[in-house]
Amino acid sequence: MSFAVRAAATKGVLLRLREQLGFIEKGKEILKMKREQLAGEINRLLAEVRVRGELEKEIMEAYECLKKAHSMLGYQNLQSMALTVGQMDVSGLTYSVMGVIVPELRIEKEADISNVPSGVAYEAAEKLSPLIEKIIKLSESEAKIEKLVDEFMSTNRKVNALERIVIPSITNTIRYIEGRLYEEMLEEFIRTKHVREAIRRRKA
Amino acid sequence: MKLFPLKSPKLIYIITRAHGLRTHLLKSEDISVLSKAPDLSTIVEGLLKGDYAQDVSAIPSEKINAISLTEVLYRKLVERFYFIVKITDGSLRKFFEAYAKRFEVDNIKRILRVKHGKETITEEMLIPIPREYTTVNFPAMAGARDLDESVGLLKETMYAPLIDKIELYKRYNTTLIFEGLLESLYFKELWYNIEELPGKNDIKDMIGKEMDLKNLILILGLKAKNLPAELIETSLITLYYKLNKTIISSIIQERPESTFPVLMGTYYNKYFQGLKDFVEKNMISDIEHSIFNSLFNEHYKIMREKPLSLVFVLAYLSLCEFEAKNMTAIVTGKQLGLSEEKLKSILFL
Numbered sequence: 376m377s378f379a380v381r382a383a384a385t386k387g388v389l390l391r392l393r394e395q396l397g398f399i400e401k402g403k404e405i406l407k408m409k410r411e412q413l414a415g416e417i418n419r420l421l422a423e424v425r426v427r428g429e430l431e432k433e434i435m436e437a438y439e440c441l442k443k444a445h446s447m448l449g450y451q452n453l454q455s456m457a458l459t460v461g462q463m464d465v466s467g468l469t470y471s472v473m474g475v476i477v478p479e480l481r482i483e484k485e486a487d488i489s490n491v492p493s494g495v496a497y498e499a500a501e502k503l504s505p506l507i508e509k510i511i512k513l514s515e516s517e518a519k520i521e522k523l524v525d526e527f528m529s530t531n532r533k534v535n536a537l538e539r540i541v542i543p544s545i546t547n548t549i550r551y552i553e554g555r556l557y558e559e560m561l562e563e564f565i566r567t568k569h570v571r572e573a574i575r576r577r578k579a
Numbered sequence: 580m581k582l583f584p585l586k587s588p589k590l591i592y593i594i595t596r597a598h599g600l601r602t603h604l605l606k607s608e609d610i611s612v613l614s615k616a617p618d619l620s621t622i623v624e625g626l627l628k629g630d631y632a633q634d635v636s637a638i639p640s641e642k643i644n645a646i647s648l649t650e651v652l653y654r655k656l657v658e659r660f661y662f663i664v665k666i667t668d669g670s671l672r673k674f675f676e677a678y679a680k681r682f683e684v685d686n687i688k689r690i691l692r693v694k695h696g697k698e699t700i701t702e703e704m705l706i707p708i709p710r711e712y713t714t715v716n717f718p719a720m721a722g723a724r725d726l727d728e729s730v731g732l733l734k735e736t737m738y739a740p741l742i743d744k745i746e747l748y749k750r751y752n753t754t755l756i757f758e759g760l761l762e763s764l765y766f767k768e769l770w771y772n773i774e775e776l777p778g779k780n781d782i783k784d785m786i787g788k789e790m791d792l793k794n795l796i797l798i799l800g801l802k803a804k805n806l807p808a809e810l811i812e813t814s815l816i817t818l819y820y821k822l823n824k825t826i827i828s829s830i831i832q833e834r835p836e837s838t839f840p841v842l843m844g845t846y847y848n849k850y851f852q853g854l855k856d857f858v859e860k861n862m863i864s865d866i867e868h869s870i871f872n873s874l875f876n877e878h879y880k881i882m883r884e885k886p887l888s889l890v891f892v893l894a895y896l897s898l899c900e901f902e903a904k905n906m907t908a909i910v911t912g913k914q915l916g917l918s919e920e921k922l923k924s925i926l927f928l
Contacts, residue, residue, distance in 0.1 A: 439921070446912040447864070447904075447925050449649045451704045455689035458696025459754055489804045490695075490753040492688075494863030497800065 384555035413527040423516040437502040444499040461487030597892040645914040656903040670775035694726035759814035781890035787820025803861035821846035875927040
């Protein structure tokens with residue numbers, strides 16, 4: 376409503392407001408499309424994150440194996456065996472989804488567990504190694520979801536603000552200016568009529 | 580009437596001492612009770628009554644955990660081994676010194692693994708061996724810049740052949756090459772020292788079985804990792820007791836599903852009975868545990884059946900080692916919350 380109060384009721388302002396309204400409507404449509412795209416992407420990622428429960432179960436099983444290895448070999452011995460595992464290389468990249476920068480983790484080199492000397496330590500490594508890859512993928516998806524949800528919320532707020540505040544406010548202002556202009560036009564018409572009547576009377 | 584040859588007083592002395600020392604070992608029932616303990620503090624209370632009392636009570640209560648207790652267990656184990664070394668002389672001493680070198684071998688393996696991983700090693704990660712009984716400079720090896728330098732420090736020791744394997748290590752990038760050679764060197768030295776011992780056949784049988792079975796477990800483990808045959812052969816113990824090169828090669832070459840019949844055709848078939856599934860499914864830790872459990876029971880049997888032979892002393896040392904392994908499993912398992920059932924399955928009983 377503050378728009379309506381502050382705006383000068385001129386044709387120029389009306390034209391500018393109508394232009395603005397058209398632009399904002401287009402923007403709103405684009406934001407709505409972005410919101411839908413983000414929702415779609417989040418839904419797709421949520422399916423990836425749903426494996427978390429299963430993964431946690433697998434991790435617990437692998438931990439049981441690791442506990443067994445620890446118990447059979449002792450901390451010190453297992454610690455030295457763990458160092459024979461070839462290091463895993465993971466690189467971090469970023470890319471943009473609808474303008475949102477999201478992380479991507481790429482496993483460049485898998486951990487080489489073939490050098491682990493003991494049977495029980497190897498079994499634990501065999502169970503844990505693929506899980507680490509899954510954990511990396513899951514954390515990547517979760518980080519993506521976090522970023523996309525932030526953007527989704529922000530886009531949603533923008534769409535809501537446009538739909539509920541900005542557009543109604545501009546529409547009201549336009550309506551107000553149109554009303555004022557109509558009234559001014561009527562005043563002008565009546566004034567013209569009065570003037571014409573006065574001239575006619577003077578001539579008579 | 581069968582007459583037995585008279586034993587030397589030195590031999591009688593050491594066997595008698597071993598009989599006395601045997602009573603200090605925890606019995607299977609003690610191990611079972613400790614494995615059922617609700618927590619680590621109950622185990623500590625149990626240990627305070629026996630041979631470990633002095634060492635365990637020296638640990639400050641806030642530092643009692645699986646790591647500090649394992650250190651105590653291994654310190655005691657080393658102490659038990661070197662006590663036998665101390666009370667012997669001549670060929671017996673040489674043999675027991677050679678037998679105790681398994682700790683030295685284990686420490687070298689640990690250092691080389693850490694150097695391979697380009698990490699630093701702390702003293703706590705090593706088995707504490709008295710300086711007078713080792714020719715290896717462990718602090719220098721641990722402080723070496725890299726694996727090459729570490730191996731180079733073994734030049735003046737019986738482990739010098741490791742230096743020649745550096746090229747092979749670099750080609751395959753695995754410490755398994757060194758580990759196999761270390762075991763080979765250890766058993767060769769030990770085998771050489773058996774020759775002059777009284778009752779050497781029994782001792783050869785005990786050591787030889789351990790050596791061959793370790794080799795078989797190693798082959799199965801390496802095959803499970805799909806390592807090339809050449810690398811498997813290089814990582815093995817090159818000394819055989821009841822096995823030979825042909826059997827070893829055929830086990831290495833055989834497809835996984837055909838390995839079991841080959842194993843059953845060897846002298847060691849009784850150790851693999853009932854392990855068909857484990858062999859076919861590559862469950863190496865279960866195979867390893869089952870075989871070593873059989874050895875553990877066999878060594879118990881030796882103690883019962885040959886109480887007046889030198890092999891009794893060796894069986895006693897082997898049982899000391901099994902006790903350390905059992906207790907390590909119990910303290911670590913309890914700290915990590917391993918279930919009672921799982922803990923029992925990894926104990927040697």
